[in-house]
Amino acid sequence: MSTQRQIALLRGVNVGRAKRIAMADLRKVLGDLGFAGVRTLLNSGNAVFDCPAHDAALSAVRIEEALVLKLGVASRVTVLGADQLADVVAENPLQDVAADPAKLMVAVLNNPADRARLEPLVHQPWQPEAFALGRWCAYIWCADGVLASRAAAAMGNLLGDAVTTRNWSTITKLHALAQEA
Template sequence: MNRYVVLLRGVNVGRAKRIAMADLRALLSDLGYEDVRTHLNSGNAVVSATRTSPERVATRVQRALADRHGLEVGCVARSGDQLRATIAGLPWPDRATAGAKLLAHFLSADPDPALLEAHDPRSLDSGRIALGERVMYQWCPDGVLAAPPASAWLEKHTGVVATGRNWNTVTKLTAMLDA
């Protein structure tokens, strides 16, 4: 049995695209996932499944949200190994202690290299944005609200779904995978 993190993009941040975490847990259970747990009220879940991939998990969840709840939201999933690799790949490990100011933007796919070259998100905030394996890291020393909207910018220019989580959430989800 493998464990996966499911990350929904843009749910429960305003009046649109709302889903109760109890409803999300029920949906995930109905899809056949086991050991379903959610974290916070922002579309974070951990599930167990056999014979699947993170991409398949994301596709199934995204379709079910649209079909059952009328929610058109992006979904990204990561295996436990992929999430641990995101943590290991952090380019600024000394900043992890300020977890609310450090973001990991999880990408649904690798951006097209030509588009990425033409629209490099690192140009938004030199030295504070770095790219990793299907993740974009962002350091926000003045707070997330004062930082450039890197996820939206990357999505607009590359067409890849990006959903950001602060480092505190990333480490909590990793702990949930291992619990």
């Protein structure tokens, strides 16, 4: 049976006091699900793993259920294949605009069909911010920080928890981790 590398992004984990998960516990949960080579990045619910080739949405559902059953934590989980994450990195149209990778946010869509709901945001004047869409995500340049970002707030109002964000530094680190043999 062929395997595929996938990346799990847990929404809202270890942000503030809610939804606290030790990364060792997350690695164990993923290993118990039969995922191999599980590695986590940072302390914010980012994991790279190998699994039998199947739909990323199925992996997300399995992880969400296991988090509740094993750790008592409810978190929306978005899973991308390594090839999808490579697309996210390659397609970024805002790299030249963003002066600080910590303020360049990548909002990964749980459902790629939600991309259509974000189309109107592309055509709005966000200066000094910027908003762009890729195939699997939205890119938001938050010039004055994410908390002050009108573009990020507008996207959040449209999609709520149907999206999870990571800054560009985290995305590129996850991509590098996913590319390791």
